[in-house]
Amino acid sequence: MGELFAADPAAGVITLRTLLVSGAATGLAVLLGVPAGYAIARNRFPGRTLLLGFINTGMGMPPVVVGLVVWLMLVRSGPLGALDLIYSRRAMVLAQFLIATPIVVGFTTASFQALPPRLPDLLAVLGAGRVRTLWLLARETKLGLLVAIMAAFGAVVSEVGASMIVGGNLERSTRVLTTAIVTETSRGQVERALALGMVLLALAFLVNLTLTVIQQRSRA
Amino acid sequence: MDLEFDGVRVERDGRVVLDIAALRLRGQRTTAILGPNGSGKTTLLRLIAGLERPRTGAIRVAGAPLQPRPPLAYVFQERVFLRQSVRENLELGLRLRRVDDAQRRVRITEATELLGVAHLLDRRADRLSGGEARRVSLARALCLRAPLVLLDEPLEGLDERTYSRLLDELPRLLAAFDATTLLVTHSRHEALRLAQDLVVLVDGRVLAAGDKRDVATNPRAEAVAEVLGYAVLAAGSRRVAVPPGALKPGRGSVEFSMVVEEVLDLVERREIVGRVGDARVRIGLPPDCEVPQRGSVVVVHADRVCDLV
Numbered sequence: 124m125g126e127l128f129a130a131d132p133a134a135g136v137i138t139l140r141t142l143l144v145s146g147a148a149t150g151l152a153v154l155l156g157v158p159a160g161y162a163i164a165r166n167r168f169p170g171r172t173l174l175l176g177f178i179n180t181g182m183g184m185p186p187v188v189v190g191l192v193v194w195l196m197l198v199r200s201g202p203l204g205a206l207d208l209i210y211s212r213r214a215m216v217l218a219q220f221l222i223a224t225p226i227v228v229g230f231t232t233a234s235f236q237a238l239p240p241r242l243p244d245l246l247a248v249l250g251a252g253r254v255r256t257l258w259l260l261a262r263e264t265k266l267g268l269l270v271a272i273m274a275a276f277g278a279v280v281s282e283v284g285a286s287m288i289v290g291g292n293l294e295r296s297t298r299v300l301t302t303a304i305v306t307e308t309s310r311g312q313v314e315r316a317l318a319l320g321m322v323l324l325a326l327a328f329l330v331n332l333t334l335t336v337i338q339q340r341s342r343a
Numbered sequence: 344m345d346l347e348f349d350g351v352r353v354e355r356d357g358r359v360v361l362d363i364a365a366l367r368l369r370g371q372r373t374t375a376i377l378g379p380n381g382s383g384k385t386t387l388l389r390l391i392a393g394l395e396r397p398r399t400g401a402i403r404v405a406g407a408p409l410q411p412r413p414p415l416a417y418v419f420q421e422r423v424f425l426r427q428s429v430r431e432n433l434e435l436g437l438r439l440r441r442v443d444d445a446q447r448r449v450r451i452t453e454a455t456e457l458l459g460v461a462h463l464l465d466r467r468a469d470r471l472s473g474g475e476a477r478r479v480s481l482a483r484a485l486c487l488r489a490p491l492v493l494l495d496e497p498l499e500g501l502d503e504r505t506y507s508r509l510l511d512e513l514p515r516l517l518a519a520f521d522a523t524t525l526l527v528t529h530s531r532h533e534a535l536r537l538a539q540d541l542v543v544l545v546d547g548r549v550l551a552a553g554d555k556r557d558v559a560t561n562p563r564a565e566a567v568a569e570v571l572g573y574a575v576l577a578a579g580s581r582r583v584a585v586p587p588g589a590l591k592p593g594r595g596s597v598e599f600s601m602v603v604e605e606v607l608d609l610v611e612r613r614e615i616v617g618r619v620g621d622a623r624v625r626i627g628l629p630p631d632c633e634v635p636q637r638g639s640v641v642v643v644h645a646d647r648v649c650d651l652v
Contacts, residue, residue, distance in 0.1 A: 241423040244394050248417045249436040249487075259435075263425055 131315075133294075134303075138322055141299040144212055145280040148219030152227045152275050157268065159224075160231025161257055165243060175232065181225025186218075187284025193218040194288045210291035215299070218285035223275035230274060234267025235260065269338040273331050280327055300326070344370040344405045344413075344490050344523045346391065351400035353386055353547075361386050361547040363400070368540065370405070373517050373524040375534035375555070377570050378544035384527040385420065387544065388493045391525065392417050404491065414440070415491040416484035416522075420499055422476040424468035429460065429479050432468045436487050454486035457519060458512075474505035481516060492517075492524040498533060513537055531572040531587070535559060543567045563652050575651065577620045583648040590626050595644025601626070603635045619643070 163171065163178075195201050197209040197217075208214045238260060246256045261268060283301035290297030292306060300323040307316035346368040353361040361383040368374045376384045389395045390402060393412035402409045416436075424432050430451065437447045455461040458478045463471065471479060477497060484492060497513070498506055514537060517524055528534050534541055534555070541558040543551040545566045551558045562568035565575050568584035575584050578597050590599075592615075601624065605616040613628045615635060626643055628634065635641045 239421065239423050241419050241421050242425070244389075244392075245417070245419065245423045247394060248392050248412070248415060250414075250439040255439070259425070 149276045152223035156227030164235035186282035190285030190288035214289040219279035226275040230271030234264040347403040370523045373538040374540040375538035383547040416487040416489040417493045420495040430464040450486040454482040458482045582651040585645040
């Protein structure tokens with residue numbers, strides 16, 4: 124791996140880009156998914172079961188399908204074509220965000236549902252506002268939320284279909300580790316593809332190890 | 344801090360859960376809300392705590408509308424703690440109410456010592472035993488020093504020893520609260536022991552309310568009598584309520600025929616269980632009393648009964 128980075132500085136840039144794109148998508152999914160998961164866990168409303176069914180289906184959504192839908196939206200002739208996002212890192216973040224969000228919402232809903240049902244009531248009568256209540260409950264279900272983040276990051280960092288379709292795998296702007304592996308393999312550069320694969324695994328391992336350390340500390 | 348209910352109605356899934364035309368609970372006293380399971384007792388507390396809103400009607404606290412939520416302490420029926428230490432759980436409410444550090448320490452020390460849980464302060468609150476958790480819940484409520492205290496079956500599910508010890512201590516604690524306290528219970532014994540006023544709630548409706556002596560000694564309606572532990576029996580053409588423990592074997596002023604279904608040997612004493620008309624009753628036998636056979640018919644009496652309307 125060291126040799127790869129020494130011989131090809133672009134590998135470092137691709138790795139950093141991968142981390143930024145997938146990290147941003149996961150972060151945005153957490154920002155939206157955690158409150159949404161809390162709202163679904165806490166409230167009863169018509170169509171709730173159907174919504175949970177969609178979310179659970181979304182947790183296993185093929186990235187290539189998400190990529191195709193986002194491409195159709197962002198392509199110049201599409202409804203959001205005027206935004207000029209197609210074949211950009213922002214388009215990749217958007218696609219990965221759509222992949223990560225159902226995962227975060229699904230795990231978060233389950234985590235909040237596992238808390239004592241009266242806990243939000245307790246916090247309310249003690250005087251916590253809505254944001255404070257959400258924050259305290261998120262801390263309470265830290266283990267579950269970290270699982271959600273790990274699962275979401277794992278899904279988006281390893282996907283190739285959506286990034287390839289909406290990012291276009293442009294060498295200097297939208298190539299990430301997974302699309303780079305596909306490119307190198309198609310060029311017959313199997314050793315280089317394997318090395319990039321090792322980098323991807325190491326990246327996923329480091330992020331998950333960090334989250335696991337936090338998770339296990341909070342169990343103590 | 345008086346509490347007033349005016350035309351309060353709560354519906355859930357099309358079913359009326361609570362329907363209170365008018366009710367006034369007197370301030371600075373303990374009022375027990377008595378009723379069978381599903382009668383709306385907890386819903387009543389949740390309305391006062393602002394955790395639910397009535398479909399119609401209004402609740403006033405000391406003459407003012409309920410919203411925003413008045414400062415209150417709520418002891419839930421279930422154990423509800425953050426996965427943190429007892430100290431952190433106790434501190435949370437005080438922090439949220441902007442009580443300063445020094446005051447927090449004083450209040451937590453006082454409350455935990457009063458409830459005998461000072462030694463648990465550094466233990467994880469979610470790993471306490473049932474009795475410990477009850478005490479810590481009460482300590483959390485106590486250290487808030489709220490003018491309104493809501494207790495939802497605070498002694499439910501305790502073993503007999505812890506139950507009687509806490510029941511002995513609760514009057515002292517309630518005095519320490521010096522607040523308007525509402526106690527939800529389905530135990531007549533707890534209600535009479537701890538409260539000055541009683542409210543009898545059946546199927547979401549208030550059937551009796553007032554000073555505990557007035558309510559407990561004169562149940563005019565059958566449902567009220569049953570909630571208060573009276574045996575509702577037919578005496579000739581009359582329906583009467585016999586106070587708990589007032590039925591005795593042998594002849595007396597108001598007599599009933601009882602079919603003995605079971606004889607219980609409780610070591611220190613014997614009891615007979617059987618039927619008077621449709622009602623199932625249980626009577627203690629004096630030590631020198633002959634033990635009747637199962638299936639036999641015996642005469643029992645009560646010296647004091649209440650006529651039901």
